[in-house]
Amino acid sequence: MSKLDMTPGAQIPRTEAGPQTAVTQALSSIAYRDGTIDDFTGKAQPDIKKKKARFALFEPNLGEAFSKAVIARTLGAGRKPVVPSFGTDPRMVVEHCLAAEELRAERDRKLAMVSFLTGVLFLPGTLIWLAGFGLRGWITRHHPQRAGLYNPLVVVALLGLAVLFAVRPPFHGPLSIYCRPLLLMPVLGWFLAKRISLASTKELRARWAGLLDGSVLAAVVPKAVPRDDQDKKAAFLKTRLTQLVMEQDTNVLHYAGVNGILGLGKRWGSWEMVEDLHPLEGHEDFRTFHTWDLVKKITDRLNGLSRSDVGNGAVPHSSVEQWVILEVGAGADEIGRPEGPEMDGARMRSHAVVDIANRQEFGADGPRHYLGTQFVLNKGKLIVSVLVTVTVLSNTLRVSVNGHTLGPVNGVFTDKPKPKELTRPKTGRPWLEETITLPLIDNDEVVRQAVRAPFMKAPAILAWLGGGMSLPEPFGLRTAWATAPWGSRFMSDDSIRIATPVVSAVLAATLDFLTEHDIAVDRFGTRGMILKSELQGVRPFRADVYDAG
Template sequence: MTKLDMTPGAQIPRTDVGPQTAVTQLLSSAAYRDTELKALTDLEGVKAKEGKFALFRPSVGEAFSRAVIDRTLRPKRLPLVPSFGTDTRMVVEHCLAAEELRHARDRKLTLVTLLSGVLFLPGALLWLVAFQGRAYFKKHNPAREGFYGTLLLLAVAGLALLLALRPPVHGLWALYFRVMMLAPVAGWFFAKRICLRSTEDLRARWGGLVEGSALAATVPKAVPRDDLDQRATELRASLERLTAEQETNIQHYAGSKGILGAGMRWGVWEVVEDLRPAEGHADFRAFHPWDLTRRITDRLGSLGQSEVAGGAMPHVSVQQWVVVDIPEGADEIGRPAGAEMDGYRMRDFAIQAIANRQSLGTDTRHRLAAQFVLHKGQLVASVLINVTVLSNTLRVSVAGYALGPLAGLFGTKPKPKEINVPKTGKFWEERTVQLPLVDNDEVVRQAVRAPFMHLPTLLMWLGGSVTLPEPFSLRAAWADRTWTSRFKSDDVIYGATPVVNAVLAATIEFLEEHDINVERFTSRAGILRAEMQGVRAFRADKYDAG
């Protein structure tokens, strides 16, 4: 269990999450990134909402943290799709921790801005106009950004020099005009040092998470200081609600997208035969589909054991799911409510009732799921079993689903900022020049955003934001194709084979106990096993009429 240190400002340590560590850390690293926002908007389903001023634009980490926090912790929000193979709460805690680090930086920057900017507002505004112009050209005309941006800065610098040497007024106002344009420059010097220390800290956390270090998220805002600390109590409740929601047993099937959060269906194996009494019996013993499902469930529970050393299947999770059919283009999901639900989970008696009822013509079905989280969460392989009886025909269906690794963006490490320029005297050759980790534009960007740190909606209006793909699953939203990795695709196929064998063995054993002729079922099972000798992945939900 997760232990909570109730001292003020304490960390919320997280225990090792086993097979899903890598993906959780890679997703968490996005909260600390300082790269341009385009890297995030290039991801599948992420859309950028333009702001009013390019100077207030967010970085990847700022936009990602705010979007994830808003989507997961708001009191009134749409349901989330489960993120298999991921500790969603840990990712959200890292987003909160990254925001707290930036707020600590912004408090210092705000003080610098007040002293060097607000007190000398006319001069500060002139400098901001120049940097806003540079940001505009960088976005809309990158080829001319260097020329026009430099021209704007030179013009303002010339004006600053002119006012310092020959102010247009006399007396105390003359002194004000002399320093009006120079004070923001002094403020920039102190702001740059603050920004540099913050960027180095954030980048160290980014790199550490990508490399696999066990970096804990420090979330002091989630630890109540006393009984009256309502905000911290509400944040803790939201995090606990998020954890409970991820344990739901209600899943959604969205057409060719497959089961949301589990990936697309890549293979199907079925045994379909009539139920006939065994030889010497006038009739067979009646049973419910749930009875056979329970027998298969018990058999699947032994997959984690093997008589051969090292032959046990790793990280097997066997669960009873209720799958709801929704349109492929649906942008939200829903869950049942009422006495049959216990929080986010459907109660056992309700699941059993769905498994036993005639499912033909319904949009809610029961599935027995065997799930494997492999490659430290980079691969989630799910095998779903369905038992149905129509008239006296038994159908046992096994379907494989696969969720691939994360998009490449989340695995990138922090790199030094460099540029290649022609060599002096040898223009046909290039040399690498190291750029400052925090340049002038970045210092100004962070400084102008700092005073609005506690007004996130206003900051998003000023600089822009991103919207996440819906229905939103933190793990599945940016999963890459499984079949681009040879070992991962092999593991998907290999993992399905013992599940199918266990289902067939449990089915035949159960039918024999109920005085049912298993000769045809045994024959079908043999054919199915023969087909699996050369199984190849295909898109089972891609129905081609040709």
């Protein structure tokens, strides 16, 4: 167990590192990263887009944009419901985004003071330097092949102008005293800002590396702990974090057509057992039942998958849940949840779930019941969910078993911090190459952080000036960046293998239940044998794509 952080106002870290820790920490690491948004959006998914900056100097880096986007989407007022992130602790991810924001806010407070004393008080000189850096950025973007020549010339020209102002100011009298340091004070501000920026970047990178190395770092979020009854902001933030946890525990999911069930992934396999119900020989009729009765029997059997008579044969990290699933279109940009007395926060009450299971909702567009057993595998990288539905139409019983798999998050989330390097031809020997280590913070990055710092209290203006990142909808911290598991042989094998014991448990529970209710099981037994023979060669297919012609 990790130690509790007892610093004043600190959030209490998770007390246990479960199978979801690796993915949670990979997602959390983005909040502390530097680099550009383009490096991330180009590797992740096309739905994740960059909001164009009006001025390049105000553009946020990856960590800044990610933290702000996630915080606004998960904790902002009037936000839409969030898709649950199975195999992940979304609260921990959001807390790390808040912690990263606090570290940057501390840096920006220092930079804002430096910017005021050396920049705002000498604003004409600061504007000249900003114009010069804006010119360097334009050259780099539009004429990169000439940047190596012209960019140093721009800096040399500005330095020469600064020396000229210091030696021979263009004005006389008291104004000349102000003009002498006019272009030199921004240089002093740049020097101080670089020290502050470098220290902050090293701290952020240390947390980035620590998360990916497996350290269960606690996200210290003083703002989420109300200090008194009047601390409304902290109380609001604490309420939002609690709401996020409740949404994670929801039992109401959404089927998005070919995109599968949001949070569970696409359906890749389907197995059916269908047969008419007849009483046992010697019985005039069988004992009547509701579909929920059979669901409960199957539930009890699935709960036994965590036990085995063979050493190491138990299925690890499994859970059984009664899910209610609503249908939304494949292109829907938001999800909703039922409201009313049948809901307890984000969860539907047990009696309402039982009622939906018994109604079966055949021919209706309302919610439908699914019995699901879920497995968090490969250190949380793989989420396999096997769903069971029971329907009775007339005297025909159908038991359906469907496999859904949510693959690992995109590989960009596991990229560790690396030194900035440049490979170039050697001076004097161009036929050879050399790799040099670049400064962790260059001049452009110092200026970028310095000009953004004074706007830390005006995030809306900063977003208007510098742009940001837009998240895909419907948004879930896990589903937004999940990839297909079939590129990994181990994950593919695990997905396919786990379906077999689940189907076997469902078949056994169904036959036992039918026998208990005086129903002939000969035909069901035959169907079960056929189904088991199909499982000998089980393989994934596009179960949600119907070729109807």
